[in-house]
Amino acid sequence: METVNLEGVQDLVERRKLQDATVCSFLGGNFTQATPKNGPASRCIDQAACLNINYVNRCTARNASGVSYTYCQVCLLWDNSRNCRKRAGSETLSHVCAADMSFPVIPGDGLAPATGQTFKRNDWQGGLSAAFCQWVRWADGEASVPVRFTVKDGNNPCLESGTEPLSYTLNGLAATCQGPRTFGFSKDREAKPKPRAKPKPEAEPKPHPKPKPGAQSKDRKAEPEPLSKPKPEAQPKSRAGPQPQDWEAQPKP
Numbered sequence: 001m002e003t004v005n006l007e008g009v010q011d012l013v014e015r016r017k018l019q020d021a022t023v024c025s026f027l028g029g030n031f032t033q034a035t036p037k038n039g040p041a042s043r044c045i046d047q048a049a050c051l052n053i054n055y056v057n058r059c060t061a062r063n064a065s066g067v068s069y070t071y072c073q074v075c076l077l078w079d080n081s082r083n084c085r086k087r088a089g090s091e092t093l094s095h096v097c098a099a100d101m102s103f104p105v106i107p108g109d110g111l112a113p114a115t116g117q118t119f120k121r122n123d124w125q126g127g128l129s130a131a132f133c134q135w136v137r138w139a140d141g142e143a144s145v146p147v148r149f150t151v152k153d154g155n156n157p158c159l160e161s162g163t164e165p166l167s168y169t170l171n172g173l174a175a176t177c178q179g180p181r182t183f184g185f186s187k188d189r190e191a192k193p194k195p196r197a198k199p200k201p202e203a204e205p206k207p208h209p210k211p212k213p214g215a216q217s218k219d220r221k222a223e224p225e226p227l228s229k230p231k232p233e234a235q236p237k238s239r240a241g242p243q244p245q246d247w248e249a250q251p252k253p
Contacts, residue, residue, distance in 0.1 A: 032168040035083050040154030041093055044166045044177035047151055047158065050084035050093075052077050053171040054131055062110040062137075069137040071109050074147045077131035078124070086153075088126025096124045097150040098134040100181060106135035118150065152180075 036046040056073035063069070076096065079088050086093065097118035098105045104113030121132055136147050151158075159166070159179035166177045 030169050030172050031082060032170075033082075034168070036085055038085055041078075041084070041086055041151075042154030042156045042158060044158045044168075046085065047078075047153070047177065048168045048170070049082050050078040050086060050126075051151070051170055052079060052081065053173055054128065056133060060109055064110065064112060064137075067139055069139055071106075071135055071137045073133040074136050075131035075133040076149045076151075077128055078126050079128070080126070084126075086126065091126070093124040093126075093151065093153040095120055095122045095150075095152050096132045097121070098132075099148040100150050102181070103148050106137060109135060111135075124151075150180075 032048055034045045034049040036043065036049050039046070041047050041050050054075045054077060056075060059070055059072040061068065062071055078084060078086070078093060080086075097120045100118060102115060104115050105117060105119070106113050107117060119134070124130065124132065132149070134147065134149075136145055138145055157180050158177055161179060163179060165179075168175045168177060
């Protein structure tokens with residue numbers, strides 16, 4: 001199939017500048033030949049047909065914590081110079097990042113690596129002018145150092161979970177593509193207990209109001225009324241003599 005090259009004049013000028021780098025330079029320009037299917041650049045083979053590596057020729061010598069380093073920028077880009085199914089002039093890849101949240105990234109010239117910042121770029125356009133660069137550093141005696149990027153396009157992972165990384169060659173550099181890594185707390189991790197709320201102070205009992213005359217307090221038991229004296233049993237009527245009255249009278253001594 002015919003390869004469509006949509007690189008502009010500015011891309012070619014920038015490429016020549018990068019190839020003239022005195023400290024960082026191309027190793028050969030070899031690529032693993034990949035022929036992906038139509039669709040988004042979601043799989044490793046899709047991205048391998050699109051990605052390219054370049055360098056910025058502004059390297060500096062810095063001393064950090066008593067160690068001498070050479071700092072350079074390594075850039076990742078994608079274009080239509082090979083079999084990429086995306087069109088650099090009219091389409092974009094979802095996003096690109098420097099490493100991920102757990103790998104250390106050098107945030108600037110002369111700085112130490114740190115985690116937590118990936119400099120994510122959404123809607124990543126193609127071409128050298130849109131290259132995504134990050135800082136790397138070499139100490140004296142180091143022949144090579146790893147540099148990591150995250151590339152995402154489409155809805156599917158580049159590799160299924162548990163699949164071994166795939167090896168490719170990008171512009172003479174040995175590269176590997178591995179599946180995405182996720183970050184966050186595991187579901188089976190115990191949740192930290194919430195702090196107990198402080199107990200509220202008990203309210204002091206209010207004094208009982210004095211009962212009004214003739215009224216009884218609600219929380220006091222009513223005292224039983226005194227029993228009235230039983231009436232004396234009526235004496236049986238006698239056939240003779242006076243009859244007793246129907247009310248009780250105290251006898252006089």
